[in-house]
């Protein structure tokens with residue numbers, strides 16, 4: 623739960639960040655009006671952060687796990703060079719029509735490859751080497767995603783993993799049955815011990831683990 627001052631800071635930051643473009647604004651609004659769990663959407667600040675990272679890296683290939691309504695996909699796609707591609711994976715078939723409708727309205731549509739299905743089944747079949755990966759799906763599989771995807775990232779490539787502070791639960795008392803929190807803590811510890819990467823746990827929004835493959 624955010625405190626009043628945290629909400630004010632977030633509003634202040636949003637007021638001092640380049641506004642969302644028209645399509646992102648519309649998608650953000652429609653997601654909040656029509657889709658379950660709209661808090662899952664990255665939103666203005668995190669979206670702007672993803673765009674910044676992508677524009678700085680200019681990745682040829684991006685992989686995203688957890689498209690939801692496509693907000694973060696559109697933000698990440700901003701940094702793709704002319705022949706760049708983003709593969710974005712979403713397990714929920716119910717979201718497909720809305721995602722495709724929004725992607726089709728974007729000038730970046732040609733660069734986006736939406737794959738509907740379970741990332742745990744699909745990723746092993748992808749034979750692309752990725753420059754940038756954004757993981758934002760089922761928390762209970764974070765360590766599985768990491769082990770499966772790290773070999774597919776080039777040296778010097780970057781993985782961003784969302785929600786690693788899990789509403790600050792990673793520093794509180796843990797309920798034995800809170801498997802999501804346990805998994806995220808296990809994931810954070812695993813990355814911290816992995817000598818094949820350099821990492822930064824950025825306390826931005828719900829926590830983003832930034833990982834560079836060495």
Ligand SMILES: C[S@@+](CC[C@H](N)C(=O)[O-])C[C@H]1O[C@@H](n2cnc3c(N)ncnc32)[C@H](O)[C@@H]1O
Pocket residue numbers: 662663664665687688689690691692693694695711712713714739740741742758759760
């Ligand atoms: C937090 S939302 C993603 C939000 C989105 N990245 C954004 O910023 O707008 C997580 C999404 O991951 C999807 N998901 C969960 N498990 C998945 C899996 N195994 N493979 C693909 N997608 C999955 C869920 O259906 C949900 O839409």
